Structures are given as C-alpha cells and as structure tokens.
Amino acid sequence: MGGRAAMFALLAASFLSMFDRQTLPPMLGAIAGDLGTTVGGVGAALSVYSICYAASQLPWSWLSNRIGVVRVLRVALVAATAFTVLTAFAVDPVTLWVARALSGAAIGAIVPAGLVYVAERFPLDRRAHALVNLATATSLGMSVAVVIASVLGPLGAWRWVVLGTAVAEAVVAVLLLRVQAGPRPPAPAPMVRSLRRVLGDPWMVLILALVLVEGAALLGIMGFLPAALAHEGADPVLAGVVTGVYGLALIASAQLSKPLIGRVPPGVLMLLGGAALCLGFLLLVLWLDVATVLVASGLLGFAYAFAHTQIQNWMTDVAARDRAVGTAVFATVFFAGAALGAALGAWSAATGAYRWLFLAAAIGGAAFAIGAWIGRTRYRVRAG
Known part of the structure; x- marks a missing residue:
C-alpha cells in the first residue's frame, strides 16, 4: 500500500x-x-479508560521500538475490536469497567504511533501540516461520536x-495489514536511559505540564457539554447535535491554520488556541444554553486545531x-489530564455543578495560553 493509502x-x-472514547x-x-x-x-468507566490509556503508553513504546509502529497499530486495532465487543455485551458495571479498561489500553497505542510515524517521515516544516490532518481526524471522531451517541443513546441503542x-475497528485493522511495515527498528536505547533524558x-517538563491542562479541558471536560446542556433542560438529542459543531469548527480551523504555519510564530498560534480554550469555557460559566454551547464548541474546535497540533510538533523536536519514548510520555500525561477531567466531569454529572467544572477549565485555558506562548517563543529548534 502506497504512502497516501497508508496515511x-x-x-x-x-x-x-x-470515536471509541467519546x-x-x-x-x-x-x-x-x-x-x-x-x-x-457508569461515569467511573470513563476515568478507568483514561487511566489505562495513559498507563499503556510506555509498554506500547517499548513494543514499537522493537517491532515498528505499523505492526503495533495492527496489534492494537485487533485487540481494540475484541474489547469493544466485550463492552457492547456488558451486563453490569464491573463488566463495563473491565471492558473499558482493556479498550483504553488497546486504543492507547494509536495516536502515539501515528505521531511517531509522521515525525519519522516528515521534516519539521512539513510535519506540522501532517499533524493538523491527524488532529482533524481525531477531533472529527470525537465530534461524530458525540452526535451519534446523543441521538441513539436515548433510544436505547447504546x-x-x-x-x-x-x-469499524476491525475494518481498519484489515486495512493496516496492507500497509508495508518496513524493516524492524535497530536496537533502541534502554528504556530507563531514554526516560531519564526525556524527563530531565x-x-x-514544561510541555508535559501544558498538555496535562489541555487534556483535562479538551478531552475530559469537553465530553460533558451535552450532559451539561441536557441538565439545563435541553433535549438530549439537540444537545449532542449542537456540540457536534466542534468537529466542523476544528476542520475549518485546521484548514485556516495551514497557510499560517511557517508565517506566524508557533508561540502565537498556541496563544490564540489557549485564548479560545479559555474564552469558550468562560462563556459557559456565564451563560449555559444552546446558543452558548454552540459558540463554545466552535471555540474549542479552534483551540484544538491551533494549540494541540503545535504543541505536538514542538514535542517531536524536543x-x-x-521520539518513541517522548511521544509515549506526552500521550500518558495528555490522557492523565483527560482522566482528571473525566473524573471532575463525572462528579459534576452527579451533582449538577457544571459551572464550577467549566470555570476550572477556563482558568486552565488561560494558564495554558500564557505558558505555551512564553515557552515556545523562547525555545530554539534542535533537530528540525
């Protein structure tokens, strides 16, 4: 299978x-x-999923260094298929938790392997464009999942x-069998040595602190917008459809960001993304209705397209x-943030305290914007 088909x-x-997560x-x-x-x-299953997703990163990194990212993706998709079927046949909360824990561990291989695949095949100036496409795919999956689940969930079709x-996971696993895996990687550096270099x-360290906040807001808390809107009395189906504008905004913002890459400093792009993240959640603190969720979803899509792709690109150079271990640590912290956000969201769903949840996310967005802008502006490219 050629390069385009592989992508x-x-x-x-x-x-x-x-999609699986959201x-x-x-x-x-x-x-x-x-x-x-x-x-x-049931909400506890979301936290379990994110925790296992994060915990699986270093084992997948170890395996990727030995058999290559394409082979890792094949194994992960086959495992994810089996565990997602187990989720569908859950008969009690414990079965659901176990199934989602295993699914999270399997799905955990996909995005980090994709980042390594792109980083190994594109120089830094072209890498950002490829990462925008990856971010578009992941966030579109998030948006489509929210819409479909919001429509079919209330009908009892979960x-x-x-x-x-x-x-769908089984189909993609078959597609990956047609992608050339290439030779096995040369002997990697010991895991402990790589970890020391990365964490030292x-x-x-700055990137990991920033991505922890971003993961909590954009992955953990973002998924509770439909529930918050339904809590205010909106129709659950309408709540999901309105939140789906996130994906449309991300696609539009991703295309807008492409001509800016290389012309606008990366720190400024992350500042804009962080500001949109802060403003989107702050809007929901002040007013929580269909109109504000619609606007906030658009702002969060903009935030992901501008901020997350740039911090990913920054990490691949640092x-x-x-790179495999660094990407694994990056994803671990990102989804540890998602687990934190999901835990806060589950608490909010049980208590109805959604405005406090969104206030915490707004404060985090402001901290991200300032920290990312200052840090990336002072950083000097290393590898290219």
Missing part, C-alpha cells in the same frame, strides 16, 4: 481512537438505566453504537533523540 489508514485509526459520555444515562446503576457508577465501533529536559 488514510492512519487517519482512519486516529478517527476511531477518539461515545460513552452522552450515553451515561441510557447505560446506567440499562445496567441498573447510577450515572456516577450497545449498537458500541458494536458499530467494533466493526526542562522544555519537556524529544528527537528518544
């Missing part, structure tokens, strides 16, 4: 990695009713949504000597 398979896998939050009520438990009990995800780099 298509990678984009499809990236789409599914986020189908559950809009269906919490439906799943809780079906399994005879509380929304908080198991069919999950089964459909499993079928002050620039990497960790150039230990």
